[in-house]
Amino acid sequence: xxxxxxxxxxxxxxxxxxxxxxxxxxxxxxxxxxxxxxxxxxxxxxxxxxxxxxxxxxxxxxxxxxxxxxxxxxxxxxxxxxxxxxxxxxxxxxxxxxxxxxxxxxxxxxxxxxxxxxxxxxxxxxxxxxxxxxxxxxxxxxxxxxxxxxxxxxxxxxxxxxxxxxxxxxxxxxxxxxxxxxxxxxxxxxxxxxxxxxxxxxxxxxxxxxxxxxxxxxxxxxxxxxxxxxxxxxxxxxxxx
Amino acid sequence: xxxxxxxxxxxxxxxxxxxxxxxxxxxxxxxxxxxxxxxxxxxxxxxxxxxxxxxxxxxxxxxxxxxxxxxxxxxxxxxxxxxxxxxxxxxxxxxxxxxxxxxxxxxxxxxxxxxxxxxxxxxxxxxxxxxxxxxxxxxxxxxxxxxxxxxxxxxxxxxxxxxxxxxxxxx
Numbered sequence: 001x002x003x004x005x006x007x008x009x010x011x012x013x014x015x016x017x018x019x020x021x022x023x024x025x026x027x028x029x030x031x032x033x034x035x036x037x038x039x040x041x042x043x044x045x046x047x048x049x050x051x052x053x054x055x056x057x058x059x060x061x062x063x064x065x066x067x068x069x070x071x072x073x074x075x076x077x078x079x080x081x082x083x084x085x086x087x088x089x090x091x092x093x094x095x096x097x098x099x100x101x102x103x104x105x106x107x108x109x110x111x112x113x114x115x116x117x118x119x120x121x122x123x124x125x126x127x128x129x130x131x132x133x134x135x136x137x138x139x140x141x142x143x144x145x146x147x148x149x150x151x152x153x154x155x156x157x158x159x160x161x162x163x164x165x166x167x168x169x170x171x172x173x174x175x176x177x178x179x180x181x182x183x184x185x186x187x188x189x190x191x192x193x194x195x196x197x198x199x200x201x202x203x204x205x206x207x208x209x210x211x212x213x214x215x216x217x218x219x220x221x222x223x224x225x226x227x228x229x230x231x232x233x234x235x236x237x238x239x240x241x
Numbered sequence: 242x243x244x245x246x247x248x249x250x251x252x253x254x255x256x257x258x259x260x261x262x263x264x265x266x267x268x269x270x271x272x273x274x275x276x277x278x279x280x281x282x283x284x285x286x287x288x289x290x291x292x293x294x295x296x297x298x299x300x301x302x303x304x305x306x307x308x309x310x311x312x313x314x315x316x317x318x319x320x321x322x323x324x325x326x327x328x329x330x331x332x333x334x335x336x337x338x339x340x341x342x343x344x345x346x347x348x349x350x351x352x353x354x355x356x357x358x359x360x361x362x363x364x365x366x367x368x369x370x371x372x373x374x375x376x377x378x379x380x381x382x383x384x385x386x387x388x389x390x391x392x393x394x395x396x397x398x399x400x401x402x403x404x405x406x407x408x409x410x411x412x
Binding site: 014017018019020021042045046048049050051052053054055057058060061062063065066067068154194195196207225227228231232235 | 248251252255259260263264267268271272277281285286288289292293294295297299300303307310311314348349350352353356367368370371372374375376377378381385386387388390392395396399402403
């Protein structure tokens with residue numbers, strides 16, 4: 001027979017406001033008049049808020065939908081000159097950070113994770129060439145071994161896959177082609193971050209997303225919309241054991 | 242399956258998803274931008290973008306969150322493009338007013354006005370939780386916040402609503 005975990009007032013109120021449809025299996029409110037009142041107040045307020053928010057919805061106007069290739073990859077675009085200047089500047093920054101990391105008295109954890117990720121984007125210059133040629137399954141499997149992560153190819157057109165190091169740990173480094181050029185993805189199973197961390201470099205932007213006990217960095221051109229890529233990656237990658 | 246069949250199935254899938262989630266998309270957009278006309282534009286753009294990237298949606302079970310995320314992004318794009326001013330509740334346009342006074346229910350209209358007056362940072366998680374039914378963990382992922390921040394915003398949102406509606410009653 002399973003027994004529900006007992007809750008104190010703080011835990012009960014936290015759970016009540018954290019999850020819609022929270023079930024009080026510990027039956028804390030049965031014995032706590034204050035929490036019973038609190039709960040009734042919250043539920044009544046939320047019911048009113050929901051009624052107030054349920055505004056009438058106009059009839060659906062479907063926009064004119066363009067023809068879409070049923071199996072299509074993002075259009076290949078070559079980077080503009082300012083973007084190349086930006087990438088060149090990032091390479092320089094990477095070189096400076098690299099020299100710093102190799103300097104006397106500095107260990108390999110020098111620099112924040114964000115700095116290291118941004119510096120690493122240009123670690124493999126060939127990776128940043130626009131391409132429509134996918135990497136082979138074998139190369140992808142070598143770069144993303146099962147003990148680090150399992151993933152499928154639904155994250156997009158993967159044109160680069162390699163095994164790199166961040167903070168001394170093995171990190172699969174992938175590049176997928178986005179609408180504005182290459183998007184770098186670093187799978188970092190050992191780098192835990194508390195919350196999504198934005199990344200801003202010269203003409204590039206991105207984010208380090210918390211995923212389980214690790215994180216995944218996604219970086220693309222400043223104009224690139226990364227949300228679809230983020231969703232695809234979060235659905236496609238599972239850490240190994 | 243030939244390409245015509247595949248294209249037809251794709252369109253059917255899209256129509257089915259839109260039929261199911263159009264109301265959620267519109268209400269989310271309307272409470273994000275606080276303007277029914279703009280919300281319609283945002284939803285149009287979101288539908289177009291969803292159509293183009295439909296193949297990225299692997300499971301229909303994840304469609305609602307996927308579509309709402311697109312709405313969120315399109316809303317941000319819309320305001321980035323137009324650099325709209327903050328809404329002043331004493332000086333609303335007709336379509337902003339339409340959001341507040343569509344139902345002849347005094348009590349609900351007071352609450353709706355109080356929701357309208359909430360800061361964006363407080364209103365959005367409240368919409369996602371109370372109207373869309375998401376947990377704080379899911380809201381945190383959508384808004385790129387940690388769960389603690391979402392809980393804090395929800396707590397403050399409810400507190401503000403209580404005080405705003407109490408003020409209405411007192412005045």
